[in-house]
Amino acid sequence: MPMPPIGLRHRESVTVDASLTVPSVSPSFRHFHDMPPVFATAFMVGFVEETxxxxxxxxxxxxxxxxxxxxxxxxxxxxxxxxxVTVEVELVEVEGKRLRFKVEARDDKDVIGRGHHERFVIDEAKFLARLEVKARS
Known part of the structure; x- marks a missing residue:
């Protein structure tokens, strides 16, 4: 299948609730529990990936x-x-199986984040087979 076209754009939105705040990132990270209840950077990164x-x-x-x-x-x-929070992504570069996106995240008042995110196209079956080998070694 041909690679996605440069210029491809997409946007997604989510309403921040308590489950998307810093104290909710993970019970494994005990220092986050008493942090301010604001949209977590970790969840912003996840939302960029989702978008x-x-x-x-x-x-x-x-x-x-x-x-x-x-x-x-x-x-x-x-x-x-x-x-x-609304994240908008634009595919700005395709090099082989590497895809580079320009990213902007906004809330109801401000731009809250911007930058770039790269993804790599994989064959899921081959990827999982390599992962299984790694897990067994």
Missing amino acids: CVAALEAHLGPGQRTVGTHVDLSHEAATPIGMT
Whole structure:
């Protein structure tokens, strides 16, 4: 299947609730529990990845998926519970199976983040087979 076209754009929105705030990132990270209840950088990165995956959905062949390989994002403004965050991505470079996206995240008031995210197109079956070998070694 041909690679997605440069210039491909997509946007997704989510309303921030308590489950998307810093104290909710993970019980394994005990120092986060008493942090301010604002949209977490970790969840912003995940939301950027989700938006890129959604953008690519119609452009991948059977058995193809993408995996994130590089994240270069700022987190410039805090977003409180109740605000909506919108991430817009634009595919700006395709090199072989490497896809580079320009990213901007906004809440109801400000640009909260911007940068670039790279993904790599994989054959899911081959990827999982290599992962199984790695897990057994």
